[in-house]
Amino acid sequence: MLFLLIILSFWGPAVFTSAQNLPLFSTPRKTVSLSRNGGYIFQEEGVRNYSAMLFMEDMGVLILGARETILALDLANITHKKDMIKWEVTPDKWNTCLHKGRNLQTECWNYIRAIHRWKDGRMYVCGTNAFSPACKHLSYTNGELTLENKTLNGYGKCPFDPFQRYVYEFFDDELYSATSMDFLGRDMAIMRHPDRIRTVDSDSWFNDPTFIGIKNVTKGMENPDGDDDEIYLFFSETAVEYDSYVKLDVSRVARVCKRDVGGVMPMHKRWTSFLKAQLDCPVLQTKLPLIIKDVFLFCPGNWTTCVFYGVFTSQSDMLQFSALCTYRINDIRKVYSEGKFKTLHIDGNFSKWMTYLGELPDPRPGACINDDARQKGIFRSNYLPDETLLFIRDNPLMDQAVKPSYKQPLLLKKGAAFTSIVVANTTALDGTSHQVMFIGTASGSVLKAVNYDRKMVIIEEVQLFNHNEPVKILRLSTAMGLLYAGSEEAVAQMPFCACSKYTSCTDCVLARDPYCGWDLVSKSCIAISNIHSDEHREVVQGLKDATRCPAVENTKIIKIFYPGQMVSLPCQLESNLSRVQWRVNDQPIENDKKYNFQHGSLLILNVSDTDKGWRCFGCFPPRGIFLGLLYAGSEEAAAQMPFCECSKYTSCTDCVLARDPYCGWDHN
Numbered sequence: 013m014l015f016l017l018i019i020l021s022f023w024g025p026a027v028f029t030s031a032q033n034l035p036l037f038s039t040p041r042k043t044v045s046l047s048r049n050g051g052y053i054f055q056e057e058g059v060r061n062y063s064a065m066l067f068m069e070d071m072g073v074l075i076l077g078a079r080e081t082i083l084a085l086d087l088a089n090i091t092h093k094k095d096m097i098k099w100e101v102t103p104d105k106w107n108t109c110l111h112k113g114r115n116l117q118t119e120c121w122n123y124i125r126a127i128h129r130w131k132d133g134r135m136y137v138c139g140t141n142a143f144s145p146a147c148k149h150l151s152y153t154n155g156e157l158t159l160e161n162k163t164l165n166g167y168g169k170c171p172f173d174p175f176q177r178y179v180y181e182f183f184d185d186e187l188y189s190a191t192s193m194d195f196l197g198r199d200m201a202i203m204r205h206p207d208r209i210r211t212v213d214s215d216s217w218f219n220d221p222t223f224i225g226i227k228n229v230t231k232g233m234e235n236p237d238g239d240d241d242e243i244y245l246f247f248s249e250t251a252v253e254y255d256s257y258v259k260l261d262v263s264r265v266a267r268v269c270k271r272d273v274g275g276v277m278p279m280h281k282r283w284t285s286f287l288k289a290q291l292d293c294p295v296l297q298t299k300l301p302l303i304i305k306d307v308f309l310f311c312p313g314n315w316t317t318c319v320f321y322g323v324f325t326s327q328s329d330m331l332q333f334s335a336l337c338t339y340r341i342n343d344i345r346k347v348y349s350e351g352k353f354k355t356l357h358i359d360g361n362f363s364k365w366m367t368y369l370g371e372l373p374d375p376r377p378g379a380c381i382n383d384d385a386r387q388k389g390i391f392r393s394n395y396l397p398d399e400t401l402l403f404i405r406d407n408p409l410m411d412q413a414v415k416p417s418y419k420q421p422l423l424l425k426k427g428a429a430f431t432s433i434v435v436a437n438t439t440a441l442d443g444t445s446h447q448v449m450f451i452g453t454a455s456g457s458v459l460k461a462v463n464y465d466r467k468m469v470i471i472e473e474v475q476l477f478n479h480n481e482p483v484k485i486l487r488l489s490t491a492m493g494l495l496y497a498g499s500e501e502a503v504a505q506m507p508f509c510a511c512s513k514y515t516s517c518t519d520c521v522l523a524r525d526p527y528c529g530w531d532l533v534s535k536s537c538i539a540i541s542n543i544h545s546d547e548h549r550e551v552v553q554g555l556k557d558a559t560r561c562p563a564v565e566n567t568k569i570i571k572i573f574y575p576g577q578m579v580s581l582p583c584q585l586e587s588n589l590s591r592v593q594w595r596v597n598d599q600p601i602e603n604d605k606k607y608n609f610q611h612g613s614l615l616i617l618n619v620s621d622t623d624k625g626w627r628c629f630g631c632f633p634p635r636g637i638f639l640g641l642l643y644a645g646s647e648e649a650a651a652q653m654p655f656c657e658c659s660k661y662t663s664c665t666d667c668v669l670a671r672d673p674y675c676g677w678d679h680n
């Protein structure tokens with residue numbers, strides 16, 4: 013009887029191969045479960061639609077808003093519930109909702125959509141309240157939530173329709189909300205409370221919009237023009253400016269100034285500083301513009317360095333593209349302050365949005381009140397002349413679109429749609445700072461990505477929820493180093509990094525995670541932030557290229573097989589960015605009748621007598637594992653015959669001069 017003997021030898025550096033033509037940038041290196049990443053899930057029987065989150069870092073609690081429920085969870089460990097209270101719809105509201113023809117099962121509930129903490133420490137919560145938006149004051153003391161009895165009017169602060177996308181931001185305790193102002197959801201506006209300055213109710217201001225994000229930018233003293241603080245609104249809407257037979261949506265960014273108090277009639281209590289522009293995230297594969305789904309504002313230094321990170325998806329369901337584009341604040345401001353306007357050109361029955369080529373009134377329409385305006389005696393927006401006001405009332409749209417940084421997306425990916433994004437900042441071992449992007453998807457996962465010299469690396473994809481449970485809300489707490497995500501059914505918590513899951517030096521270093529490094533002394537993958545400056549530790553990190561890791565000792569595994577059998581050689585892949593190449597006696601082999609490649613493993617079908625002799629099989633994942641297969645007549649012969657033990661050559665010359673066909677020197 014013939015035996016097949018397999019010796020599997022593992023050692024460190026092997027030959028590096030990778031397929032350049034594959035779009036590696038959009039493949040996550042690893043797919044990891046939440047628990048493996050040190051995360052937790054919170055779920056509560058009967059509670060759903062988690063859609064509002066508030067961090068109270070000083071008290072160590074996370075306040076959650078869900079359907080008819082407010083929860084207080086331990087910020088460090090969300091599985092620990094501190095308190096839970098109900099805010100239910102009253103029978104009369106419920107009846108009214110029913111009589112107005114709304115769906116009892118889905119719509120006539122109180123969906124908590126906004127939670128804010130005032131400077132005095134009290135909280136403010138708003139809910140849809142069965143199509144009758146309302147707000148209440150809330151407090152958290154001694155581990156208990158208390159909702160005040162008094163109900164406050166929530167019109168314009170919270171949507172009527174729970175299915176409507178809605179955004180809000182408290183800026184110095186003033187509420188800026190972008191939502192519907194009426195029951196039917198026709199009058200859409202961005203409004204400031206309590207002074208109720210709002211947008212003009214006209215299609216040229218908002219045309220069936222979906223509000224996506226609202227961000228404030230504080231300039232403080234760092235502003236040479238004496239310009240105002242600003243509020244940026246991101247949304248998508250039906251385009252008015254294209255000749256199109258089909259409904260075409262576009263992404264937009266609009267801006268209003270904080271000290272805008274509205275104009276004089278007919279712009280009384282209307283923003284005089286509302287300007288909007290198209291937001292481009294160009295993708296060659298699609299003709300229709302991509303639609304924005306979420307935005308995150310990241311400011312690495314003073315406000316002039318602020319960057320908006322936006323995630324987009326294609327508007328046709330056929331093309332499942334998602335993209336990430338970034339926009340510098342100054343590129344947006346330049347379009348508003350220097351760009352041309354669009355205007356509606358009417359000629360008989362025919363009307364079309366075209367570039368406005370005439371003289372612009374002075375002061376420039378839509379500008380914040382700055383030193384220049386003050387010099388002209390215009391100290392407040394209600395001093396603005398009629399010409400400026402009427403111009404902006406009719407022409408809030410800029411002619412030029414805002415282009416992304418580098419004129420193209422940072423990341424383009426097929427598959428599950430992007431739904432949300434947050435960005436964390438970290439310092440690597442070499443002192444460089446990196447922005448780590450966490451992108452939520454429609455299939456319940458989060459992608460963790462870093463941009464190295466304009467090449468995106470998706471370090472991992474962490475599955476937080478079930479595949480049919482989209483990530484609806486994503487927040488991060490820099491103080492805790494934790495990420496929090498909400499879906500309709502659950503809430504998840506996850507640390508920015510879980511380095512200990514990498515068990516080998518190569519795996520740890522090749523992850524290119526700026527949070528992690530390999531400690532040569534303790535032989536473990538550790539968080540860079542855990543290294544104290546007074547400690548002397550030897551840590552390896554290689555973000556832009558793979559750094560050297562010490563060679564791993566040889567391991568031999570001997571297996572015996574019989575002719576006619578099927579032999580499976582495992583080649584454990586620690587990364588989905590690895591491409592395996594199998595070689596037999598140093599010749600690459602094809603996936604054919606005899607050799608079958610499966611997820612990195614090699615299946616040798618029907619080994620036979622003719623395979624007798626020495627064979628050396630190698631699998632070459634990048635810097636991964638090398639496997640040798642020995643096929644021989646007997647076990648004794650196999651034991652006698654050393655081969656493929658390339659590691660015995662310790663220098664390059666030694667290795668090369670051996671002229672051993674099984675061996676090669678890896679320069680890395």
Ligand SMILES: *[C@@H]1O[C@H](CO)[C@@H](O)[C@H](O)[C@H]1NC(C)=O
Nearest residue numbers: 041042043044585586587588
């Ligand atoms: C590679 O991707 C597949 C499919 O997404 C996944 O199941 C697998 O776990 C990934 N491999 C690693 C090492 O993460």
Ligand SMILES: *[C@@H]1O[C@H](CO)[C@@H](O)[C@H](O)[C@H]1NC(C)=O
Nearest residue numbers: 060061118123174175500501
């Ligand atoms: C609430 O969650 C359920 C799933 O649990 C979902 O079907 C429903 O659409 C959600 N409602 C809203 C208003 O988002």
Ligand SMILES: *[C@@H]1O[C@H](CO)[C@@H](O)[C@H](O)[C@H]1NC(C)=O
Nearest residue numbers: 050051052088089090091092
């Ligand atoms: C979080 O809480 C769970 C359940 O009580 C517990 O098993 C886990 O160890 C806790 N984790 C931490 C980091 O405290």
Ligand SMILES: *[C@@H]1O[C@H](CO)[C@@H](O)[C@H](O)[C@H]1NC(C)=O
Nearest residue numbers: 102149158159160161162163
């Ligand atoms: C709030 O309402 C509850 C029940 O209706 C009542 O017991 C309580 O006294 C009220 N609290 C205040 C401060 O009015």
Ligand SMILES: *[C@@H]1O[C@H](CO)[C@@H](O)[C@H](O)[C@H]1NC(C)=O
Nearest residue numbers: 182183184185228229230311
């Ligand atoms: C937004 O406003 C808050 C104060 O309400 C301020 O702390 C924060 O820095 C502002 N954000 C930016 C990006 O300027």
Ligand SMILES: *[C@@H]1O[C@H](CO)[C@@H](O)[C@H](O)[C@H]1NC(C)=O
Nearest residue numbers: 234235236313314315316317
């Ligand atoms: C903001 O920072 C940049 C570089 O850090 C500097 O050049 C610029 O003058 C600063 N701007 C203001 C308004 O302070």
Ligand SMILES: *[C@@H]1O[C@H](CO)[C@@H](O)[C@H](O)[C@H]1NC(C)=O
Nearest residue numbers: 311312313437438439444445
């Ligand atoms: C980001 O990190 C860099 C370097 O660590 C630091 O200079 C900068 O202040 C950080 N920015 C923020 C917003 O934390």
Ligand SMILES: *[C@@H]1O[C@H](CO)[C@@H](O)[C@H](O)[C@H]1NC(C)=O
Nearest residue numbers: 357358359360361362363364
């Ligand atoms: C404009 O429309 C009206 C009514 O639709 C029509 O009677 C008229 O002939 C049209 N005029 C032109 C120039 O097309």
Ligand SMILES: *[C@@H]1O[C@H](CO)[C@@H](O)[C@H](O)[C@H]1NC(C)=O
Nearest residue numbers: 575576617618619620621622
């Ligand atoms: C395996 O190979 C032997 C000899 O080459 C041949 O006789 C036999 O039919 C093969 N079996 C299969 C299942 O292909």
